[in-house]
Amino acid sequence: xxxxKSLIPTLREDPADAECVSHKLMLRAGLIRQVTRGSYDYLxxxxxxxxxxxxxxxxxxxxxxxxxxxxxxxIPAELWQESGRWExxxxxxxxxxxxxxxxxxxxxxxxxxxxxxVRREIKSYRDLPKNLxxxxxxxxxxxxxxxxLMRGREFIMKDGYSFHTxxxxxxxHYEVMKxxxxxxxxRCGLDARAVEADTGSIGGYSSHxxxxxxxxGESIIATCGKCDYTASxxxxxxxxxxxxxxxxxxxxxxxxxxxLKTVEEVASYLKVEPSQMIKTLIYLTDKGLIVAxxxxxxxxxxxxxxxxxxAAFLTMADEAAVKKLTGAEVxxxxxxxxxxxxxxxxxxxxxxxxxxxxxxxxxxxxxxxxYHLTGVCDARDFKAEKYIDLSSVKxxxxxxxxxxxxxxxxxxxxxxxxxxxxxKYSEALKAVFLDENGKxxxxxxxxxxxxxxxxxxxxxxxxxxxxxIIWPLPLAPFHVELISVGEDSKVSETAEKIYAExxxxxxxxxxxxxxxxxxxxxxxxxxxxxPYQAIIGKKAIEQGKIEFKIRxxxxxxxxxxxxxxxxxxxxxx
RNA sequence: CGGGGCGUAGCUCAGCCUGGCUAGAGCGCUUGGUUUGGGACCAAGAUGUCGUAGGUUCAAAUCCUAUCGCCCCGACCA
Numbered sequence: 282x283x284x285x286k287s288l289i290p291t292l293r294e295d296p297a298d299a300e301c302v303s304h305k306l307m308l309r310a311g312l313i314r315q316v317t318r319g320s321y322d323y324l325x326x327x328x329x330x331x332x333x334x335x336x337x338x339x340x341x342x343x344x345x346x347x348x349x350x351x352x353x354x355x356i357p358a359e360l361w362q363e364s365g366r367w368e369x370x371x372x373x374x375x376x377x378x379x380x381x382x383x384x385x386x387x388x389x390x391x392x393x394x395x396x397x398x399v400r401r402e403i404k405s406y407r408d409l410p411k412n413l414x415x416x417x418x419x420x421x422x423x424x425x426x427x428x429x430l431m432r433g434r435e436f437i438m439k440d441g442y443s444f445h446t447x448x449x450x451x452x453x454h455y456e457v458m459k460x461x462x463x464x465x466x467x468r469c470g471l472d473a474r475a476v477e478a479d480t481g482s483i484g485g486y487s488s489h490x491x492x493x494x495x496x497x498g499e500s501i502i503a504t505c506g507k508c509d510y511t512a513s514x515x516x517x518x519x520x521x522x523x524x525x526x527x528x529x530x531x532x533x534x535x536x537x538x539x540x541l542k543t544v545e546e547v548a549s550y551l552k553v554e555p556s557q558m559i560k561t562l563i564y565l566t567d568k569g570l571i572v573a574x575x576x577x578x579x580x581x582x583x584x585x586x587x588x589x590x591x592a593a594f595l596t597m598a599d600e601a602a603v604k605k606l607t608g609a610e611v612x613x614x615x616x617x618x619x620x621x622x623x624x625x626x627x628x629x630x631x632x633x634x635x636x637x638x639x640x641x642x643x644x645x646x647x648x649x650x651x652y653h654l655t656g657v658c659d660a661r662d663f664k665a666e667k668y669i670d671l672s673s674v675k676x677x678x679x680x681x682x683x684x685x686x687x688x689x690x691x692x693x694x695x696x697x698x699x700x701x702x703x704x705k706y707s708e709a710l711k712a713v714f715l716d717e718n719g720k721x722x723x724x725x726x727x728x729x730x731x732x733x734x735x736x737x738x739x740x741x742x743x744x745x746x747x748x749x750i751i752w753p754l755p756l757a758p759f760h761v762e763l764i765s766v767g768e769d770s771k772v773s774e775t776a777e778k779i780y781a782e783x784x785x786x787x788x789x790x791x792x793x794x795x796x797x798x799x800x801x802x803x804x805x806x807x808x809x810x811x812p813y814q815a816i817i818g819k820k821a822i823e824q825g826k827i828e829f830k831i832r833x834x835x836x837x838x839x840x841x842x843x844x845x846x847x848x849x850x851x852x853x854x
Numbered sequence: 855c856g857g858g859g860c861g862u863a864g865c866u867c868a869g870c871c872u873g874g875c876u877a878g879a880g881c882g883c884u885u886g887g888u889u890u891g892g893g894a895c896c897a898a899g900a901u902g903u904c905g906u907a908g909g910u911u912c913a914a915a916u917c918c919u920a921u922c923g924c925c926c927c928g929a930c931c932a
Contacts, residue, residue, distance in 0.1 A: 290864090292865060292866090292882095293865075293866085293881065293893070294865060294866050294867095294881080295866085295883080296865080296866085297860085297865090297866070297867090297924095297925080298924060298925050298926095299925090300925080300926075315924090317923085317924090318923085318924070318925095371929070371930095371931095373930090376890090384918085388932055389932075392932095419932095421931085421932085422930070423930090423931070424929080424930050425926095425927095425928090426931090427925090427926085432931090438932090440932085480932090488932095499931095546917090564912095596929090695932095700932080718929075727932080730932060735872065747904075766890080766891055767890055767891080768890075769890095797890095797893095798889085798890060798891095798892090798893075798894065799890065799891045799892065799893095800890090800891080800892040800893045800894080801892085801893050802891095802892090803892045803893085804892065804893050805893085807892090816891080818891060819891090820891085821888095821891095828891090
């Protein structure tokens with residue numbers, strides 16, 4: 282490709298509305314342009330990168346025995362109504378109407394469509410298992426798109442769905458897919474790892490996120506320094522001793538604590554450790570009020586609480602609800618003598634972290650403004666519905682898996698996710714098969730996704746310097762950039778000749794044939810980040826030499842014009 | 855949805871507080887010339903519904919109101 286014929290609008294300065302490195306560099310290197318919030322044009326260079334990622338994904342999926350299909354982007358509402366998600370999915374689902382006023386949505390994910398296809402075409406255990414995938418544009422009307430291709434509203438995603446006759450078969454296949462995913466990211470030159478994750482609103486019973494470690498990532502991950510434990514902070518556990526089960530000998534006393542609301546204020550006023558305080562948090566859910574209890578030195582993890590309650594949604598109770606429940610201002614709630622139900626809101630459930638189980642002589646709110654209780658004991662003075670892990674992991678917590686290592690908290694970019702779905706969609710959409718005994722059963726499903734654009738963005742996050750992008754070879758839009766320096770006719774003749782040679786040898790080459798000054802061409806070349814540069818200058822050419830530069834290391838060497846093809850071929854393999 | 859910020863040339867931004875003649879700079883772009891191995895120089899030039907609508911005023915990029923768009927933080931999120 283000749284630079285002069287392409288469209289590579291590089292920018293000298295950082296665009297004002299880009300925040301993270303990959304977004305800035307994608308704009309500056311002329312890979313993408315924003316059309317509207319969360320939607321982008323893919324320019325020639327950007328599209329080539331996208332195609333590279335897709336190619337690697339296709340090769341690995343096909344190698345794992347998956348079949349590529351292509352499903353519609355505009356989906357009839359009926360399918361989503363059948364699964365129940367038309368009502369439940371919320372505003373993220375972009376809904377449109379056709380000319381006859383029929384409802385459709387722009388597909389944010391394709392469980393319904395694929396399950397509909399499979400239920401119509403597959404009837405027998407003999408035809409299972411199957412894994413069907415597509416690479417397609419998706420649309421999610423995100424509340425807050427950001428960071429360029431990292432979180433767009435319109436984005437390219439590979440999504441795959443597998444159908445099995447048994448959970449065991451799904452389990453086996455799940456491992457195959459997880460490993461295929463790890464291989465894909467490895468081939469993309471990315472350091473990715475599989476992280477245990479929450480299944481979120483998609484449902485299912487087991488999930489891993491495929492995460493590329495990066496400080497700018499939106500996912501927070503706990504990892505063990507000693508063993509291979511890696512989990513999303515949303516679900517990560519830590520090994521914790523349960524509260525000492527001393528006898529309940531203390532007596533409950535009310536103490537005056539004027540305007541002391543926070544754990545720290547009360548603990549220091551009463552001279553007790555925060556771990557002896559019972560932090561009482563009140564949540565509103567679709568199933569009534571939840572009172573969550575946790576030791577004062579720990580942070581509550583809302584994902585864990587949501588999972589523990591089985592609630593569809595959960596928000597912190599507002600001031601009015603807290604007053605109704607406790608009869609006190611916010612800041613003085615406690616588990617002792619709470620009503621079992623609040624008029625107009627619903628039932629009250631108490632759920633406690635394991636740090637509360639067996640706690641004695643504890644301090645907590647008195648449900649009376651400006652008062653706390655001391656000497657409170659679990660089981661005697663209050664009782665929780667259950668005692669489970671509700672705490673957020675912290676750096677330095679003990680690993681729950683090996684019990685030895687300390688947990689570290691790191692950030693990462695989620696580039697893929699795999700789920701064991703089970704029968705959620707096959708039951709809703711009646712995707713059933715006949716087993717060996719002629720018995721009808723719902724198919725067992727798995728689902729597997731990769732954000733294509735996000736993977737490209739993650740590659741830039743991990744590979745850049747002050748001059749621009751440094752593409753890993755497998756994702757690079759071109760293998761080599763050929764740069765002619767100066768207007769000399771010998772130079773341009775030689776460059777043309779080498780350009781033709783490179784192409785003849787199947788090497789992907791971008792030929793900067795522009796008439797610009799050398800400095801401009803070098804700066805653009807470094808910004809665009811093609812791994813190798815072949816530079817043709819007047820002086821060198823007189824000695825039959827060409828300069829070869831490696832973008833990543835800055836290393837340069839002079840090679841004979843005839844040897845450049847061999848050298849590049851060697852570097853490519 | 856809550857909080858904050860921004861919208862002036864292709865890009866980055868100044869001007870606005872304290873209204874005043876013809877709206878500016880740098881970069882980019884066009885033409886000519888000199889240059890040519892790390893974002894050159896000289897000269898000449900083109901480019902704007904000052905986001906949009908309404909209002910106040912003799913006079914609005916500037917003040918007021920509404921509205922749209924974009925960015926950030928939070929809530930949210932296969």
